[in-house]
Amino acid sequence: MKPQKSSGILITIQGSNLVKSAAAFLLFIFMIFSISGAITSLNPELRPSSESVNKAASFFSADLLYKIIGTENRAFAANMDLEEGPNLSSLLFQLSTNINLDDPRSLLGRELPSFTIFDTEILVAGEGTNYTNMPIESAPPQDVFEGKNEAPLQNVDELDNGESDEDTAPPPQSTDGKKVVYVYFTHNTESFLPYLKGVTDPNKAFHSQINVTQIGDKLKEELESKGIGTTIDKTDVQSRLVNKGWSYGQSYQESREVVASAIGADKDLTYLIDIHRDAKRKEDTTKEINGESYAKLAFVIGGEHANYEKNKQFAEELHKGLEQKYPGLSRGILLKQGAGTNGKFNQDLSDNAILVEFGGIDNTFEELNRSAAALADVFSEYYWQAEEVDGSAQN
Numbered sequence: 001m002k003p004q005k006s007s008g009i010l011i012t013i014q015g016s017n018l019v020k021s022a023a024a025f026l027l028f029i030f031m032i033f034s035i036s037g038a039i040t041s042l043n044p045e046l047r048p049s050s051e052s053v054n055k056a057a058s059f060f061s062a063d064l065l066y067k068i069i070g071t072e073n074r075a076f077a078a079n080m081d082l083e084e085g086p087n088l089s090s091l092l093f094q095l096s097t098n099i100n101l102d103d104p105r106s107l108l109g110r111e112l113p114s115f116t117i118f119d120t121e122i123l124v125a126g127e128g129t130n131y132t133n134m135p136i137e138s139a140p141p142q143d144v145f146e147g148k149n150e151a152p153l154q155n156v157d158e159l160d161n162g163e164s165d166e167d168t169a170p171p172p173q174s175t176d177g178k179k180v181v182y183v184y185f186t187h188n189t190e191s192f193l194p195y196l197k198g199v200t201d202p203n204k205a206f207h208s209q210i211n212v213t214q215i216g217d218k219l220k221e222e223l224e225s226k227g228i229g230t231t232i233d234k235t236d237v238q239s240r241l242v243n244k245g246w247s248y249g250q251s252y253q254e255s256r257e258v259v260a261s262a263i264g265a266d267k268d269l270t271y272l273i274d275i276h277r278d279a280k281r282k283e284d285t286t287k288e289i290n291g292e293s294y295a296k297l298a299f300v301i302g303g304e305h306a307n308y309e310k311n312k313q314f315a316e317e318l319h320k321g322l323e324q325k326y327p328g329l330s331r332g333i334l335l336k337q338g339a340g341t342n343g344k345f346n347q348d349l350s351d352n353a354i355l356v357e358f359g360g361i362d363n364t365f366e367e368l369n370r371s372a373a374a375l376a377d378v379f380s381e382y383y384w385q386a387e388e389v390d391g392s393a394q395n
Contacts, residue, residue, distance in 0.1 A: 120134050120135075120334045120335065120336050121334065121335040121336075121337075122134070122332060122333075122334060122335075123301065123312065123332070123333040123334065123335050124315075124316060124319055124332045124333040125332045126296075126298075126319070126323075126328070126329075126330040126331040126332035127287075127327070127328040127330075127331075128284075128328075128331075129298075129331045129332045133280065133284045134298075134334060135278040135279075135280060135298045135300070135331070135334065135357045136278065136279045136280060137187070137276065137278070137279060138202065138203050138279040139203075139248045139249065140189075140203060140204065140206045140248065141203060141204065144203075144204050144206050145206075145238070145241075145242070145248050146242055147208060147238075147239070147242070150207060150208060151196040151197055151198060151199045151204070151207065152196075152197045152198070153195055153196065153197065153207070153209065153210055154194075154195060154196070154197040155194055155195050156195060156210060159210075159214070159365055168225060170227075171225065171226050171227035172227070173226075173227045173384055174227035174228075174229075175227060175228055175229040175268075177229065178229050178268040179229040179230060179231040179266060179268055179269060180228060180229055180230075180268055180269065180270055180271055180383075181220075181223055181228055181229070181230040181231070181269070181271045181273065181379075182230075182231050182233065182259070182262055182263065182269040182271065182272050182273070183216045183219055183220060183230060183231070183232045183233065183273045183275060184216075184232075184233040184235070184255065184258065184259060184262075184272070184273075184274055184275075185211075185212055185213055185216065185233075185234065185235075185237065185255075185274065185275055185276075186237055186251050186252055186254075186255040186274050186276070186345075186346075186355075187212070187237070187238070187251055187276055188211060188212065188213055188234065188235070188236055188237050188238055189206045189207060189208055189211050189238045190205070190206060190211055190212045190276060190277045191205050191206050191207040191210055191211045191212075191277075191361075192205060192210070192211075192277065192359075192361055192362070192363055192364070192365075192368075193205050193361050193362055194362065194363075194364050195207070195210045195365075196210075202279050202281075202361045203279070205277075205279070205361040208236075212275050212276060212277050212358065213232075213234050213275075214365060214368075215275050215277075215358050215365075215368050215369070215372055216232045216234070216275050217232065218368070218369045218372040218373065219232075219273070219275070219372040219375065219376055220232045222372060222373045222375075222376030222377070223376045223379065223380065225376075226376060226377075226380035227380075228376075228379075228380055228383055229268075231262070231266070231269060233258060233259075233262060235255075235258045237251055237254050237255050237258065238251070240254050241254055252344070252345055252346060255274070255346060256346050256349075259272065259346050259349055260349060263349060263350070270350060270351075270352055271350070271352045271353075271379075271383075272346065272347070272349065272350045272352065272353035272354070273353075273354055273356060274345065274346065274353075274354070274355040274356070275356055275358060276300075276355060276356065276357050276358065277357060277358050277359055277360060277361065277363070278298065278357045278358075278359065278360040278361070279360065279361055280360040280361075281360060281361070281362055282360060282362035282363065284296075284360065285359045285360030285362070285363055286359070286360075286362075286363060286367065287328045287329055289326055289327070289328065289329065292370060293366070293367050293370075294326070294329055294367055294370045294371045294374065295358055295359025295360070295363040295367040295368045295370070295371045296328075296329055296330070296331050296359060296371070297322065297329060297330050297331065297356055297357065297358060297359075297371055297374075297375060298330070298331040298332065298333075298334060298356070298357040299315040299318065299319060299330070299332070299333045299334065299354055299355070299356060299357075300333075300334050300335075300336060300345065300354075300355040300356075300357060301315055301333060301334070301335050301336070301345075301347065301354070301355075302335075302336055302337060302341075302343050302344045302345040302347050302348075302355075303335050303336065303337035303343065304337045304343030304344055305343075305344050305347060305348035306348065307347060307348050307350070307351050307353070308347075310351040310352070311347045311350075311351065311352070311353050311354060312333065312335075314351070314352045314353075314354060315333045315354050316333060317382050318330075318354070318375070318378055318379060318382060319332065319333055321378035321379075321381060321382060322374065322375070322378050325374070325377065325378060326374045326378075329371065329374060331357075356375070358371060358372070359371065
């Protein structure tokens with residue numbers, strides 16, 4: 001019998017070609033990461049726009065990367081005091097499903113229309129702060145936005161004019177006439193229900209006369225009593241929007257022109273404070289300290305600009321100061337970025353810019369003014385310590 005011939009196909013792979021292909025692929029990946037890294041370093045706004053990619057990358061801190069490498073090479077991380085990182089199985093589950101078991105919003109939130117406006121990250125949690133009670137800024141109905149049918153006022157006779165009748169001694173330190181703090185109001189008509197007669201809807205808590213600008217008056221008074229020159233800008237941003245035919249969502253675009261013009265005219269203005277109020281109810285926005293009621297404070301940082309880390313550090317210092325002197329007053333530091341939000345809040349204009357949510361729709365000015373005084377107290381300590389350090393460094 002003749003031997004049968006095999007009808008199979010013989011494929012020959014040369015090892016050298018395989019190695020070259022693998023090396024070329026690795027080189028390609030390296031070049032992609034190098035080029036994208038260089039571009040985003042020069043201009044962070046050009047980073048990948050994929051929200052999933054950005055969130056996935058945010059999980060991998062330097063400590064976590066060291067730990068992963070250390071699992072293969074024990075000597076690599078032997079002498080490093082690394083913080084406890086996330087459980088790898090939980091991390092892989094979150095990356096693969098985009099569900100964070102510690103964040104209930106991730107279960108259904110991305111399937112609900114307009115839910116992205118609540119997609120805020122807690123950078124530093126204050127007392128009681130979690131993902132169920134974070135600040136909310138609701139837009140007013142169109143008729144309220146346009147200033148039509150404005151509610152009559154009530155309980156305003158008890159409000160003072162923000163000026164103290166007492167003669168106070170001059171502060172031991174001063175900015176020598178320089179205005180270094182700039183207080184402004186992107187949502188300048190945000191108001192409070194106790195002063196709006198007949199109004200119970202949180203979305204209608206807006207008024208042209210009684211609003212967050214009164215908090216600015218108190219903050220300015222307290223800062224200047226501590227020697228810190230302060231400018232308060234009460235530009236009616238909302239009226240400017242209406243006159244231009246713009247929407248409420250363009251508020252930061254309009255206030256940016258105001259802020260940029262102010263700091264362009266006065267180079268001493270280095271601390272920018274945008275005052276807002278939360279739309280949450282009193283149980284989430286009020287704190288009793290030493291028998292007195294305060295409106296809680298929340299710091300909001302925009303993450304879509306190069307000054308993000310510096311603004312975050314500034315807010316962290318203020319939060320720490322409040323925790324030490326007024327425990328529970330700060331709700332913490334919140335990060336906003338991505339779809340559905342401004343992402344900058346004019347904070348790219350200064351290394352020391354913050355947005356502060358003062359209380360909520362149910363708070364009174366008695367509570368709000370106490371909180372303004374507390375913030376001025378902590379800010380002044382931070383400011384003069386920073387000035388002392390800068391002065392020592394220059395000498």
